Amino acid sequence: MEHIIFLHSDEAAWDVLRQMQQSAAQCIVLVIPPHLERLRLNMLLRLIRRHTANQSQRLVVISKDRLVQVLAERLGCIVAATLDEYHGLLPGYVASS
Secondary structure: EEEEEEEOOOOOOHHHHHHHHHOOOEEEEEOOOOOOOOOHHHHHHHHHHHHHHHOOOEEEEEEOOOHHHHHHHHHHOOOEOOOHHHHHOOOOOOOOO
16 A cells, blocks of 8 residues: 655645654655755655654655655665656556556
8 A cells, every 4th residue: 555645845844744654554655846955855855764664664756856866766765757657667567558
């Protein structure tokens, strides 16, 4: 089971963490918009990664922003540019036509 969270550029980190804490999903998919402020992005990804590790959840980061992708990869997250790309990476996924 996965929980998809769409991060908005003006959303507080605590709001995102609260959504994650309320989720019983084994996989958290975080969709991050491009051009998020670098310091905020770094802090947010570290907090979220720590939370998911403590809860034995898997974290997937979706973003077309290359900086987001690099930071997420360094933290050990699964990374994709789009949700479609991510779902295409899942084993057993068959694209609908």
